[in-house]
Amino acid sequence: MERKVRVRFAPSPTGALHLGGVRTALFNYLFARHYGGDFLLRIEDTDQTRYVAGAEEYIIESLKWCGLTVDEGVGVGGEYGPYRQSERKEMYKQYALQLVESGNAYYSFDTAEELDALRKECEGKGETFIYNAKSRGRLKNSLHIPASEVEQLLASNTPYVIRFKMPENENLILQDIIRGEVHFNSSLLDDKVLYKSDGMPTYHLANIVDDHLMKITHVIRGEEWLPSLPLHVLLYKAFGWEDTMPEFAHLPLILKPVGNGKLSKRDGNKMGFPVFPMEFTDPATGEKWHGYKEDGYFPEAFINMLALLGWNPGTDQEIFTLDELSKLFTLEHVNKSGARFNPDKAKWFNHKYLVAKPDSELATQVGELLTADHLAFDRPKVERICGLMKERYNFVSELYEDCRFFFVAPTEFNEKDSKKYWKEETPALMQELLEVLKSIDDYSFANTEQVISAWINEKQLGFGKVMNPFRVAIIGAAKGPHMFDVIEIIGKEETIQRMEKALASL
RNA sequence: GGCGCUAUCGUCUAGGGGUUAGGACGUAAGAUUCUCAUUCUUAAAACAGGGGUUCGAUUCCCCUUAGCGCUACCA
DSSP states (O other): OOOOOEEEEOOOOSSOOOHHHHHHHHHHHHHHHHTTOEEEEOBOOOOGGGOOTTHHHHHHHHHHHHTOOOSEETTTBOTTOOOBGGGGHHHHHHHHHHHHHTTSEEEEOOOHHHHHHHHHHHHHTTOOOOOSTTTGGGSSBTTTSOHHHHHHHHHTTOOOEEEEOOOSSOEEEEEETTTEEEEEEGGGSOOOEEEOTTSOBOHHHHHHHHHHHTTOOEEEEEGGGGGGHHHHHHHHHHHTOGGGOOEEEEEOOEEOSSSSSBOOHHHHHHHTSOSBSSOEEOTTTOOEEOBTTTTTOOHHHHHHHHHTSSBOOSSSOOOOOHHHHHHHOOGGGBOSSOEEOOHHHHHHHHHHHHHHSOHHHHHHHHHHHHHHTTOOOOHHHHHHHHHHHGGGOSSHHHHHHHTGGGTSOOSSOOHHHHHHHOOTTHHHHHHHHHHHHHHOOOOSHHHHHHHHHHHHHHHTOOHHHHHHHHHHHHHSSSOSSOHHHHHHHHHHHHHHHHHHHHHHHO
16 A cells, blocks of 8 residues: 655754755655645754754744745644654663664663774774774673673663664665665674663664654655665664665755855855855854845745756746646656755846736835835835836845935935036036926826927937936936836926936036 | 765756757847846857777766765764
């Protein structure tokens, strides 16, 4: 019987979620939606030393902002909870013990310091230290020391960990949905710690136990987990859960735009683009990072951009809604190789969404900026401006900054432009134009165009000779939309005031 | 160092035994225009190298090289 698709996003709350994490969440979400399955959120907080306050809330808020609705998990609930691993702490030990009893795991009493020293020693000799069949016999563990001593150590509360007993010389041929067969030999793998001396499971144990208990059918995670795949598969076998073992898909990593390596949180502040969905302040250091949200990205654009990083629909289409993505998304079209993140393309996506936005929605956002600037918000006027100007910008903030002249008369005139267009004979000409402007009552585009064009023709002047200095006078610089649009929007009174002011100061 | 993964324009990618190797971002040029943009058109730009297999490989196989990841009582 086919099981209902169930996937999970299982971040660890060690800080803000970065681009790669959001993309992993997105692919899991899309996969669940495509197959009519469940998308779960599990918090993997088994490492108390790396816990960052507020990180969990940040993750939940980020998913919400992105529109990735969680069906089950932290913040939502569900019948397989709790979904926070720290709250499941008690149950992991029995599973670790079960493995010890079945001979698949053992107690290890070696201290971290002892093992570090061993590693250093081997390194010095140009060798690699691996805690596995080769070295077990020389180390302090229940496979090697007498049972009575083990009991004594346990009875005296000597710190210990439980390690997985990696089989010797087994050739493993594993399946990855994205990569196909992946080969490993177990002799090169080590006896990973499953249960830590602080009473917490490691990722490896908690992950397998929880995925099994939560009936996860597909594990979709970053490529950095590929080397752990053999361990995880072996754990399913050791538990006897092979028949319900999930399928695995390892996603390609997201790389830095320039330079080497995968994208890291440091890159954001350094290279001038955010790596986090939302602003984040590290509670420990106070360091603050930009977020896509605060930088003016639309969540749809952000998600759209992320979807195409490592996946493609097999067609030339680039703009998708979340629903369209859900319909189209399958793992077959996920790439194998890492993808360099391209900030320019991210901006382009936002531009596409900005242009597609209804003017009313844009106007609302501009209205907020106007209010913050203590300027009047005339909605119909702002909507008109948005419609006229939005094609030019990537962000609403850019639109606002560049269109401020519609709301505020220029306080200074661009030096280069006024030098270029404001000649000796210009003041006289502008004075004449001012009279014409005063004589017009209907400032609609059609009317001003007709009257002013007629005047220009009558005087046998070039269009540019009049409009350019006019533009400088009204806007303060050689930029902006058609002049007849500009004066229609600002109106007669404002037009005349600005002309008079320009004539007085230029 | 060991192990694993990957390899098409600068970047994201499509494609696939025989193609003018397609699209997008970015870049450049031209057109339009009262300015700045937008828009439109065009251009430059790629199958990492070497061996095989084959009538024919960019495509399949191997090697090399390069990149990336993992190598913790972190995830």
